[in-house]
Amino acid sequence: MSLSLLRRLPRAVRVPRPARVTARWSSSLSQRPGSDRVQFPGAVNSKFTTDMAFMKPSDMPYIPTYRVMDSDGVLVGKDKERPVNVSDEEILTWYRNMLSVSVMDGIMFEAQRQGRLSFYMVSAGEEGISVGSAAALTPDDTVFAQYREAGVFQQRGFTLKDFMSQLFANKNDSGKGRNMPVHYGSNYPRNHTISSPLATQIPQASGAAYALKLQALQNPNIPRRIVACYFGEGAASEGDFHAGLNIAATRSCPVVFICRNNGYAISTPTLEQYRGDGIASRGLGYGIDTIRVDGNDIFAVYEATREARRIALEDGGKPVLVEAMSYRVSHHSTSDDSFAYRARVEVEDWKRRDNPIIRLRKWLENQGLWNEDLERDTRSQMRKAVLQEFGAAEREKKPPIRVAFEDVYEEVTEEAQAQMKELRRILETYPEEYDVRQYEDGVNSL
Amino acid sequence: MIPRSPLQRLLRNPPCRRYSAAPTPSSRLNLPIDYKSTPLLHHTASSVPRAYGLPESTTSKSLNLYQAINSALRTALSTSDKVLLFGEDVAFGGVFRCSMDLQTEFGSERVFNTPLTEQGIVGFAIGAAAEGMKPIAEIQFADYVFPAFDQIVNEAAKFRYREGGTGGNAGGMVVRMPCGAVGHGALYHTQSPEALFAHVPGVQVVMPRSPAQAKGLLLSSIFQHNNPVIFMEPKILYRAAVEHVPNEYYTIPLSKAEVLKPGNNVTVISYGQPLYLCSAAITAIEKSMPGVSIELIDLRTIYPWDRPTVLESVKKTGRAIVVHESMINYGVGAEVAATIQDGAFLRLEAPVKRVAGWSTHTGLQYEKFIMPDVARIYDAIKQTLEY
Numbered sequence: 122m123s124l125s126l127l128r129r130l131p132r133a134v135r136v137p138r139p140a141r142v143t144a145r146w147s148s149s150l151s152q153r154p155g156s157d158r159v160q161f162p163g164a165v166n167s168k169f170t171t172d173m174a175f176m177k178p179s180d181m182p183y184i185p186t187y188r189v190m191d192s193d194g195v196l197v198g199k200d201k202e203r204p205v206n207v208s209d210e211e212i213l214t215w216y217r218n219m220l221s222v223s224v225m226d227g228i229m230f231e232a233q234r235q236g237r238l239s240f241y242m243v244s245a246g247e248e249g250i251s252v253g254s255a256a257a258l259t260p261d262d263t264v265f266a267q268y269r270e271a272g273v274f275q276q277r278g279f280t281l282k283d284f285m286s287q288l289f290a291n292k293n294d295s296g297k298g299r300n301m302p303v304h305y306g307s308n309y310p311r312n313h314t315i316s317s318p319l320a321t322q323i324p325q326a327s328g329a330a331y332a333l334k335l336q337a338l339q340n341p342n343i344p345r346r347i348v349a350c351y352f353g354e355g356a357a358s359e360g361d362f363h364a365g366l367n368i369a370a371t372r373s374c375p376v377v378f379i380c381r382n383n384g385y386a387i388s389t390p391t392l393e394q395y396r397g398d399g400i401a402s403r404g405l406g407y408g409i410d411t412i413r414v415d416g417n418d419i420f421a422v423y424e425a426t427r428e429a430r431r432i433a434l435e436d437g438g439k440p441v442l443v444e445a446m447s448y449r450v451s452h453h454s455t456s457d458d459s460f461a462y463r464a465r466v467e468v469e470d471w472k473r474r475d476n477p478i479i480r481l482r483k484w485l486e487n488q489g490l491w492n493e494d495l496e497r498d499t500r501s502q503m504r505k506a507v508l509q510e511f512g513a514a515e516r517e518k519k520p521p522i523r524v525a526f527e528d529v530y531e532e533v534t535e536e537a538q539a540q541m542k543e544l545r546r547i548l549e550t551y552p553e554e555y556d557v558r559q560y561e562d563g564v565n566s567l
Numbered sequence: 568m569i570p571r572s573p574l575q576r577l578l579r580n581p582p583c584r585r586y587s588a589a590p591t592p593s594s595r596l597n598l599p600i601d602y603k604s605t606p607l608l609h610h611t612a613s614s615v616p617r618a619y620g621l622p623e624s625t626t627s628k629s630l631n632l633y634q635a636i637n638s639a640l641r642t643a644l645s646t647s648d649k650v651l652l653f654g655e656d657v658a659f660g661g662v663f664r665c666s667m668d669l670q671t672e673f674g675s676e677r678v679f680n681t682p683l684t685e686q687g688i689v690g691f692a693i694g695a696a697a698e699g700m701k702p703i704a705e706i707q708f709a710d711y712v713f714p715a716f717d718q719i720v721n722e723a724a725k726f727r728y729r730e731g732g733t734g735g736n737a738g739g740m741v742v743r744m745p746c747g748a749v750g751h752g753a754l755y756h757t758q759s760p761e762a763l764f765a766h767v768p769g770v771q772v773v774m775p776r777s778p779a780q781a782k783g784l785l786l787s788s789i790f791q792h793n794n795p796v797i798f799m800e801p802k803i804l805y806r807a808a809v810e811h812v813p814n815e816y817y818t819i820p821l822s823k824a825e826v827l828k829p830g831n832n833v834t835v836i837s838y839g840q841p842l843y844l845c846s847a848a849i850t851a852i853e854k855s856m857p858g859v860s861i862e863l864i865d866l867r868t869i870y871p872w873d874r875p876t877v878l879e880s881v882k883k884t885g886r887a888i889v890v891h892e893s894m895i896n897y898g899v900g901a902e903v904a905a906t907i908q909d910g911a912f913l914r915l916e917a918p919v920k921r922v923a924g925w926s927t928h929t930g931l932q933y934e935k936f937i938m939p940d941v942a943r944i945y946d947a948i949k950q951t952l953e954y
Binding site for chain 2 (some may be wrong): 239290296300301318355391461525556560
């Protein structure tokens with residue numbers, strides 16, 4: 122519409138001027154005559170050029186991958202005597218935690234195959250990312266995870282009983298038997314319960330981090346906290362990823378985004394997922410401090426996350442992006458047979474080539490902190506412990522049926538109360554049609 | 568690796584699905600649906616041609632639902648070069664195998680993987696449709712369609728209305744998605760959001776009950792109607808429901824319900840998988856109450872829906888029950904019941920009943936108490952008859 126046409130419109134139709142201009146507009150300087158750079162509000166420091174050159178991603182150097190030790194468990198950093206500023210005992214704890222997740226994965230995958238639980242997801246190959254990053258968090262930090270981070274829960278104190286109660290959705294499950302297996306959650310340390318939809322947790326993590334930032338401003342006596350947010354490279358294609366990073370940057374939120382780039386989103390390889398330099402390159406686009414690390418190197422993951430946490434709390438808070446690289450040696454889930462879309466030899470090759478557990482084990486053995494006997498005994502104890510909790514959790518009662526109706530709202534609605542009453546009438550009218558004995562209090566909870 | 572002995576000791580029972588909602592030994596109503604004998608499926612080839620208005624020489628093949636969808640997609644891709652098929656993991660055949668071998672047959676230009684972005688997938692389909700193609704977009708689970716809600720509600724549905732005289736529209740598109748409960752899908756692999764889409768004028772919402780219905784309705788959605796279609800596939804039927812499906816191209820009109828079984832005393836209206844539960848409940852009630860006969864109607868298209876067929880039936884029977892999986896609150900049942908009381912009030916002998924999911928989420932351990940089952944439908948028919 123031309124300006125003259127606009128002038129002919131009646132006055133009342135004209136869009137009113139905003140009463141106040143935005144802070145950014147008002148703070149930007151107007152273009153000075155003779156200036157060599159742009160001072161538009163959207164590009165505040167861009168030099169003028171007469172060279173019409175399109176920037177090509179292929180001309181840019183690839184973002185490097187940070188590592189501390191190589192795949193033989195040998196430290197590669199210059200003047201590295203200690204891999205990280207952490208005691209041997211703690212490193213052994215990390216190792217045991219990775220091993221425990223791996224042992225649990227093996228048993229639960231097999232158990233699912235035998236029909237003992239409906240679903241399971243292993244995190245084979247990615248234990249180093251979850252355990253190493255969680256080790257750099259404090260118990261007061263908040264975590265939003267995706268679904269392949271059992272190691273985060275393990276490192277943050279989740280017990281085998283907690284895992285098994287969730288997996289069997291029994292009355293001890295903090296999710297009250299409502300969620301699919303591997304959708305863990307805990308109140309403290311705060312790990313928000315896993316939600317299946319991808320990437321939804323990313324903007325939530327930004328908002329949560331903003332809340333922590335404001336709470337720290339309002340009460341300087343509480344410990345400084347960050348939010349750690351986990352997701353895969355596939356989830357990073359969702360709109361929520363872009364929304365979450367951008368809003369975190371604009372509101373300077375103390376959040377560390379940890380992307381597990383494992384090469385596959387179910388069957389879709391990264392080549393069909395994106396064409397840029399991984400997920401890390403996007404962090405820079407949003408003005409976010411970014412690092413790529415070797416996800417099979419637990420020392421690198423730990424160090425990068427610890428530093429990311431420090432940066433996130435700098436200058437009142439800001440987001441950081443960590444892209445951790447590790448091949449998904451497992452199937453996506455028990456519902457997936459990945460050999461339908463990738464060669465078995467490719468997987469076997471990766472398994473042989475590198476693995477976060479074997480890599481740390483090599484380092485520990487070189488230090489004389491670990492050996493074959495310890496390995497065998499530890500694995501055997503872990504298996505026994507998993508199987509014991511497995512059996513106990515499977516025998517445990519399910520939560521009361523009334524739980525189906527609770528927590529939709531803070532209070533059970535009048536409508537839901539009527540539905541509970543109707544359900545009870547059905548269960549009592551047709552008792553032969555329903556087995557309610559496994560549920561705590563049977564029909565009486567309704 | 569895994570310790571065979573202790574694990575096997577613990578897991579010594581033969582493979583069993585302990586987590587599943589198995590019937591109790593005394594169950595008489597809530598038995599697993601026997602898809603091999605249900606009257607809702609064509610178990611032999613002979614009844615197929617007449618059912619779909621095809622010549623007697625028509626050949627058919629016994630297919631399950633995912634194979635029938637695959638057959639419909641193959642038929643569509645070979646019928647028109649305008650047809651495209653894409654979505655997450657579509658290239659290797661899809662997580663439910665509906666697109667198996669189609670990339671190999673039709674090439675990666677027309678059958679391809681997308682990045683993991685539902686809003687991107689649906690927006691992409693709208694754009695392709697607006698430029699004259701016939702995109703078939705797959706959303707991996709209906710539970711994951713919500714990032715695309717904006718594209719569906721504000722764009723696909725309003726495209727033709729907004730463009731007006733330009734004639735622009737997104738009518739060529741179909742968005743397919745598996746939906747519904749399977750027994751262990753919990754919050755995010757169970758939902759059936761047809762009512763949310765049926766609230767939006769401008770999109771057609773379709774849910775087939777069987778393999779042969781799915782092929783005819785899907786081909787109709789792609790070729791016979793120039794409107795955006797939300798095509799919801801009850802995923803529990805992908806493998807379970809098997810019937811004879813015509814090999815050739817055929818269509819089933821949208822917005823046309825089907826009377827599956829005539830009756831005089833109650834009209835039961837449903838769609839998708841619960842039709843099998845309704846059929847079982849009707850068999851039980853007709854056995855226990857001799858002389859009673861129940862009419863069963865499959866809506867097939869949820870919106871715009873076939874009001875005349877439903878009203879005509881209820882005017883005859885005087886009693887109606889609507890059955891669906893998704894939540895009762897503001898659901899399809901509410902719309903159907905309101906239409907019936909408006910259009911057949913003086914013929915009603917009893918209030919219109921709704922048997923549907925309760926107004927809650929589908930918590931893993933509670934699904935069998937939340938979803939309609941044969942006993943609840945049986946009870947509703949009995950109560951309606953005895954009102």
